[in-house]
Amino acid sequence: MTHRIIVAGPCSAESREQVLETAAGLAAEGVTAFRAGLWKPRTRPGCFEGVGAEGLEWLAEARTVYGMRIATELNNARNAELLLKAGVDIAWIGARTATNPFDVQEIADALRGCSIDVYVKNPVAPDPALWLGAVERFERAGIRGKLGAIHRGFCSWEKDIFRNTPLWNIPLWLREQRPDLPILCDPSHIAGAARLVPHVARMALEVGLDGLFVESHCNPAEAWSDAAQQLTPAQFGTLLREIEPNR
Ligand code: PEP
Ligand code: MN
Numbered sequence: 001m002t003h004r005i006i007v008a009g010p011c012s013a014e015s016r017e018q019v020l021e022t023a024a025g026l027a028a029e030g031v032t033a034f035r036a037g038l039w040k041p042r043t044r045p046g047c048f049e050g051v052g053a054e055g056l057e058w059l060a061e062a063r064t065v066y067g068m069r070i071a072t073e074l075n076n077a078r079n080a081e082l083l084l085k086a087g088v089d090i091a092w093i094g095a096r097t098a099t100n101p102f103d104v105q106e107i108a109d110a111l112r113g114c115s116i117d118v119y120v121k122n123p124v125a126p127d128p129a130l131w132l133g134a135v136e137r138f139e140r141a142g143i144r145g146k147l148g149a150i151h152r153g154f155c156s157w158e159k160d161i162f163r164n165t166p167l168w169n170i171p172l173w174l175r176e177q178r179p180d181l182p183i184l185c186d187p188s189h190i191a192g193a194a195r196l197v198p199h200v201a202r203m204a205l206e207v208g209l210d211g212l213f214v215e216s217h218c219n220p221a222e223a224w225s226d227a228a229q230q231l232t233p234a235q236f237g238t239l240l241r242e243i244e245p246n247r
Helices: 016-028 052-066 077-086 101-110 128-140 169-177 187-191 194-206 233-243
Strands: 005-009 033-035 069-073 090-093 117-121 147-151 183-185 211-215
Touching: 005 016, 005 233, 016 033, 016 052, 016 233, 033 052, 033 090, 052 069, 052 077, 077 101, 101 128, 117 128, 128 147, 128 169, 147 169, 169 183, 183 194, 187 194, 187 211, 194 211, 194 233, 211 233
Parallel strands: 005 033, 005 211, 033 069, 069 090, 090 117, 117 147, 147 183, 183 211
Antiparallel strands: none
C-alpha cells in the first residue's frame, strides 16, 4: 500500500523555539513534512497576522535539523521569491486566496517553471469549478513540483459542531475530473476543535482521500492562532498510528 501524504505543524510559526520544539515532536512521531503559516489570513483585523519572512529561517532550520520537507502558505506573488530562496518544498494556497482567480494567476505566474510543490485549498465557498480552475492555473504555469488539493471545508452561515462544513461530494467530484491529482484533507480547519479532528480525519480516509494536512502545536492552549483545533505532536502520533499502523 502506498503511504498517505501526511503534513503536520502549527497553524502559525510563532518563535524559533516553538517551531523547533513542534518539529522535534512531530519528527519523533514519524512525520516527514512540516507546515507552519507565516502570513496569516485573519478574517478580521486586530489578530496576530503572522511573523512574516523572519520565520522562513526557522522553517529552514527545521528542514536541516529534522530532515523534514517544509510547507508554508504563499499568500501573494511578491513572496514567491522568498519561499523559493528559503528552499520551501511545498507552498499552499489558502482558502481565501483560492477564491480570487487574479491572485491565483499572479502567484502561478510567479512560480512559472519552478520546482516547488503547490497544494491548493478549496475556496471558502463551495464552488468546485473555482477550485479546479485554481489547480489548472498552476498546471498551465508548468510548475515542476507536484500539485495537490486540500479539502478544508466550506464557510456556512448555519452553525453546527464543525467550523467549516465538509462536503465530501466536492473532493470526490474533483477526483473524477482529475484522477491523478492527490487530494488531502485538512481536518483541523473542518473540525475547529481538537477533539473532533480524529473523527474528520477518519471520514476523509474512509471516502478515499490521499492524506492529511493537520495542525499540531507543542502547546496548543498557548497558540497565537487556532488554539482550539491544534493537536499536540503526541496526540497526532496516536492518530497516525491508528490510520497507518505500518508507517
Ligand atoms: C491554515 O492552514 O492555517 C489556514 C489559514 O487555512 P485556510 O486557508 O484553509 O483557512
Ligand atoms: Mn489555522
